[in-house]
Amino acid sequence: MNPSHDLSHQNKPKPKAVIVGGSIAGVSCAHALILVGWDVVVIEKSRRPPKGNPTGAGLALDPLSQELIGSWTGHPELLHDITSPAAIDLNQAINDEKSRKILARDENFNHRAAHWSSLHDHLFSALPPEIFLWGHLFLSFSVSSDKRSVKIRAQVLDTEETAEVDGDLLVAADGWNSLIRKHYFPDIKRRYSGYCAWRGVLDTIGNSVTMKVSDEMIQKMYQDAEKIWHPTFVQVMRETKEPFVNAIYDCDPPERIVWDNVVLVGDAAHPTTPHSSRSTNMSILDAAVLGRCLEKLGSENLTAALEEYQSIRLPVASKQVLHARRVGRIKQGLELPDRKSFNPNTANWEECEMLQLRAVPFFGHNPLF
Ligand SMILES: Cc1cc2nc3c(=O)[nH]c(=O)nc-3n(C[C@H](O)[C@H](O)[C@H](O)COP(=O)(O)OP(=O)(O)OC[C@H]3O[C@@H](n4cnc5c(N)ncnc54)[C@H](O)[C@@H]3O)c2cc1C
Incomplete structure (x- = not known):
């Protein structure tokens, strides 16, 4: 049959993802999944979009994150307008006499700095507002016995009623204290x-x-x-x-970030200390890789697509979490099992070089992109 005469796909309902958490990982996933033909609902406990909310400090976006965000919103120039150049990665020590010692300086850092709320607003404003359920506190979920659908229960904070939302895929973007991760790892510390x-x-x-x-x-x-x-x-x-x-x-990196039709993204998947400046870049990349895997394998092969997402993201994110942990301890002058505590006055070039963000595993190299 001539494919142009096969109209069966036009009647096929779109697969639907329920995303819990409407922060950077959640809105990034909404973009990435809509782009590959999914319907999306975002469940967020905050009662309204955090427009103009000054909470938060700053985020450093790497070149790939900038490119991905531009491709999602269709307005790379607007991202440029709401960010400032973070062109130099500088590590310096200041001793008690206020003299400075430059430990490492990378002139080709090529990141851009964003205020959390500006970045969130930028991503959020480019999405259909009706996909967001604000003021909905996620409570629990259950996966159907055939593993093909998932039911989410949330408390509507204004009425205290319980709402149920069904989908084909549950995306846990509920942050470092994720209830969905706790469901699978009740003892995680x-x-x-x-x-x-x-x-x-x-x-x-x-x-x-x-x-x-x-x-x-x-x-x-x-x-x-x-x-x-x-x-x-x-x-x-x-x-x-x-x-x-x-x-x-x-948290110690988990063994899995995918089960049946449930997937962890962002801080829910890999809470990390700030020393690799990665958590937001990781969230954006999680979303992009998830979108690519779903596009490549199709919603009818959801299990394979999620396994591929996990096989790409888990090794990278785990190494970056452990690296951030190590650099954090070094910068604080804390001991590590394999080295004495860092002394900026006596540190050699090699010790200082590893303080740079360029030393983060997979810096500038991301499988699939
Ligand atoms: C207001 C705010 C400001 C921030 N500012 C900075 C900053 O300046 N610098 C920086 O490096 N990082 C900042 N972060 C953290 C940064 O966003 C994350 O580390 C990273 O981007 C990963 O994002 P995430 O979406 O995975 O997690 P998070 O940003 O932690 O988002 C998790 C989301 O899930 C929602 N959620 C959690 N539990 C439930 C539930 N039961 N029901 C419904 N919704 C739920 C939360 O309300 C939140 O919106 C900020 C986060 C927030 C929320």
Whole structure:
């Protein structure tokens, strides 16, 4: 039969993905899946899109993420407008006398810096608004006995009613504390990195737990800052209302990120410490690889497509998580089983070079792209 006369595919319903979590990984997956012909619903507990919400600091987008985002939104020039160049990767040590030592400097870094909310708004605004269920708190899910469909239960926060949403695929983009990951790994432990960050924004962000701090701790922070930071930065710290502490966590890489018709993406798949500047780039790449695998193998071969996604992303993400963990410990001067603690005053060229983001495994080289 002439393929142009075969109209059967036109009546075939589109496969449907339910994405839990509407942050960077969730909206990226929505783009990648819509692009390859899927219907998408995004379940997000926040009551409304975080438009203009100043929460969050900064993200560094690598060239591939920039290209992918441009291809999803169709407006690479707009991404350029909302980001600033992060052209140099500079590692320097400042000792007590305020003298600086450059440890490593990469002039060809070629990243762009984005405010979390600008990037989110950019990705979100290019999606159909009706695919989002805001104010829906994901509660649980069940996979059908033939493994072909999945049912998601969520609490509608305004009414406290329970809503049910069916789909062919469940995409877990519910972040570092993912309930969906806990379903498969009930005993998984988050791992304290051994260090904290002082922050001046509100709410729990990324792979960190916020803690209230005493006045005494804040005074000690100011004293330490006077010794080691540039005066402008000390001033910013002094003017920040209610600074607080983030204890930084990650998780050991999991053995799987795919089961039946359930897939983990973003921080739900691989919570990581910030030292490889990867978590957002990983989320964007997870979405793109998932889209490519679904496109290549078709929704009728969902199991094979998800297995391929896992075989591509899990080894890469696992290495990057462990690398970030290692660099974090080195930068904090903490010991590692195979090396003494890092001393910026005596470190050799090789030790300093590994502080660069260029040293991250698979930097600039991503299987499938
Ligand atoms: C407001 C905000 C600001 C951030 N700012 C920065 C930053 O400045 N720098 C940086 O490096 N990283 C930041 N991050 C983290 C960064 O987005 C992630 O590390 C990375 O991009 C991976 O994103 P993710 O979508 O996998 O996870 P996350 O960004 O953590 O998103 C998870 C999403 O799932 C939703 N969710 C969780 N549980 C449920 C549930 N039960 N029901 C429904 N929805 C649920 C959350 O509300 C959230 O929107 C921020 C995250 C958020 C949410």
